[in-house]
Amino acid sequence: MREAREETVVWRYFNRDVVPFAAMFVVECITVGSNTLFKDATLRGLSFYVFVFYSYVVSTLLLLPLSLIFGRSRRLPSANSPPFLKLFLLGLLGYYWVVLDLDT
Numbered sequence: 001m002r003e004a005r006e007e008t009v010v011w012r013y014f015n016r017d018v019v020p021f022a023a024m025f026v027v028e029c030i031t032v033g034s035n036t037l038f039k040d041a042t043l044r045g046l047s048f049y050v051f052v053f054y055s056y057v058v059s060t061l062l063l064l065p066l067s068l069i070f071g072r073s074r075r076l077p078s079a080n081s082p083p084f085l086k087l088f089l090l091g092l093l094g095y096y097w098v099v100l101d102l103d104t
Helices: 002-043 048-070 082-099
Strands: none
Touching: 002 048
């Protein structure tokens, strides 16, 4: 019984402290790598839009299989729930802010 409790404590520590740090480290490495690739590509004459397109294609090819593997079979919340409404209104406000060229 005590061994199971210690294992639970170890997993809790791992999930609470190690996983976020590892995720942050991976994201920073990807950011540095993509910035380096972008600089090299633009120095060789590749268009910004072509680079963004290629980046999105690679991201889709990497993330789509992961979503199919780790996807859950539960129902999604309805689009009428308050968080979705708040996000929609925030996006609409930001859109009008840009379109009307409002300054702070």
